[in-house]
Amino acid sequence: MIDLRSDTCSKPSDAMRLAMAAAPVGDDVYGDDPTVKELEREVANFLGKEDAVYMVSGTMTNQIAIRAHTEHGDAVLFDQGAHVYLLEGGAPAAFAGVLPRLLPGVRGVFTAADVEAAVGKPHRFFPSTVPAPPKLLCVENTHNVGGGKVWPMEELRAVCASARKLNLALHLDGARLWHASVATGIPERGYAELFDTVSVCFSKAMGAPVGSVLAGPRDFISRARRFKQQIGGGFRQAGIIAAGALYALRNNRERLVEDHARARMLAEGIARLPGIDLDPHTVETNIVRFRLTGLHAADFVERVYARGLHVLPAGIDSVRAIPYLNISNADIRRAISIIESVVLEHDAT
Numbered sequence: 001m002i003d004l005r006s007d008t009c010s011k012p013s014d015a016m017r018l019a020m021a022a023a024p025v026g027d028d029v030y031g032d033d034p035t036v037k038e039l040e041r042e043v044a045n046f047l048g049k050e051d052a053v054y055m056v057s058g059t060m061t062n063q064i065a066i067r068a069h070t071e072h073g074d075a076v077l078f079d080q081g082a083h084v085y086l087l088e089g090g091a092p093a094a095f096a097g098v099l100p101r102l103l104p105g106v107r108g109v110f111t112a113a114d115v116e117a118a119v120g121k122p123h124r125f126f127p128s129t130v131p132a133p134p135k136l137l138c139v140e141n142t143h144n145v146g147g148g149k150v151w152p153m154e155e156l157r158a159v160c161a162s163a164r165k166l167n168l169a170l171h172l173d174g175a176r177l178w179h180a181s182v183a184t185g186i187p188e189r190g191y192a193e194l195f196d197t198v199s200v201c202f203s204k205a206m207g208a209p210v211g212s213v214l215a216g217p218r219d220f221i222s223r224a225r226r227f228k229q230q231i232g233g234g235f236r237q238a239g240i241i242a243a244g245a246l247y248a249l250r251n252n253r254e255r256l257v258e259d260h261a262r263a264r265m266l267a268e269g270i271a272r273l274p275g276i277d278l279d280p281h282t283v284e285t286n287i288v289r290f291r292l293t294g295l296h297a298a299d300f301v302e303r304v305y306a307r308g309l310h311v312l313p314a315g316i317d318s319v320r321a322i323p324y325l326n327i328s329n330a331d332i333r334r335a336i337s338i339i340e341s342v343v344l345e346h347d348a349t
């Protein structure tokens, strides 16, 4: 089975497992795990932030960031397709108790004018105490539902400058920030400096089994540690898994270009097929999203699965496929031929 459902299906290499087995550990809840501390220091430096905290998942780092930036009843600005809003179990409502104000992003990219419109202008005939006070803007780079879209730097700067003028805090969901940097050559800290807080993930294309890091100002990270403990996120000898994340940061980032090339190879291989609506030029990083014009996604996914290819339905007529470090060029060629056989068979009926 060629599994292209997600880069979260990546498996740790033997070298990563060895590094994990050898990691010095301690009780992280007591602040005693040297490997967790090393990871937190290294990621904070890498992103140009004062401090950082290691957690089990990107959902936890994002949602604790939202919780720590806000009070219950505040409004948070999200893109309409944001992972933090759509795909994290309703946590902004359930955990932070905030109200979403949705931005009309195109593949996750919205404008400074969208932010200004969502915040609105005070007027003497309309008391500012009436609406939920907007406190935070969340941005996702690269954008998952947007098919791995990289935020253009100029637009990102304009959006962040407008948010600052409106006194919003800024959080970056950088689960795949590595991909944006590898694709553009702009270092991660070049994106991170526009934001108060940044979440990055190691358990996706970076190939570590577990974990994400939230980075930001020292006081903010102390507050985030409190919420981490509050929801049972304190883990004891976490150095074993933190060592996998450290290994990933030091060894697996540069190779992401290979995943980008394989995503493009897949896109180019299937874009020419009947029943597939896809412009390969929209594939900027490792995520391939395409629309089906004949088959339903659920049906397509079952048919390719029966022939040895696992992909994800991403809506009624859309499908997602993501190469990662355990996927070879031969796997991509095989994936293209499986998809070709399914769509040609359907086209002939």
Ligand SMILES: Cc1ncc(COP(=O)(O)O)c(C=O)c1O
Pocket: 008, 056, 057, 058, 059, 060, 062, 083, 084, 140, 142, 143, 144, 173, 175, 176, 201, 203, 212
């Ligand atoms: C953009 C983005 N943010 C956050 C997450 C959440 O990460 P996790 O699955 O580690 O909770 C994901 C997961 O795929 C994601 O794609």
